[in-house]
Amino acid sequence: MQIDHGSRQPYYAQIVTGIEQDIAHGVLQSGEQLPSVREMARQHLLNPNTVSKAYKRLETQQIIETVPGKGTYVKVVDSTLFRQELREQFTQIVRLAGQRGVSIAELHGWLDQMGEK
Missing domain, CATH: 1.10.10.10 (Winged helix-like DNA-binding domain superfamily/Winged helix DNA-binding domain)
Structure with a gap:
């Protein structure tokens, strides 16, 4: 740092x-x-x-x-709990995206781009 x-x-x-x-x-x-x-x-x-x-x-x-x-x-993070919380947040984002006209394919594209960085 x-x-x-x-x-x-x-x-x-x-x-x-x-x-x-x-x-x-x-x-x-x-x-x-x-x-x-x-x-x-x-x-x-x-x-x-x-x-x-x-x-x-x-x-x-x-x-x-x-x-x-x-x-x-x-802080030691319980990975199971973290994954569950992350999945819930991700589900909310996917729902919101769908309501705003963003397709699952487009979300996949964004994830693929993020994975390349």
């Missing part, structure tokens, strides 16, 4: 985005421990309050969790 000190995006938002991207790209794994607030602040030359704000935002989004006295970790 990199912090762009010249960016207009707030530092805490850059941390949130950076951690989300690191998880999405497999750089951070489920259950992996994150640096402490103070360590993260030291690594990126930031105020600890800024890192704390980012961690709190990620906790609210249920992306990370803090275990008192042990540290902060990438």
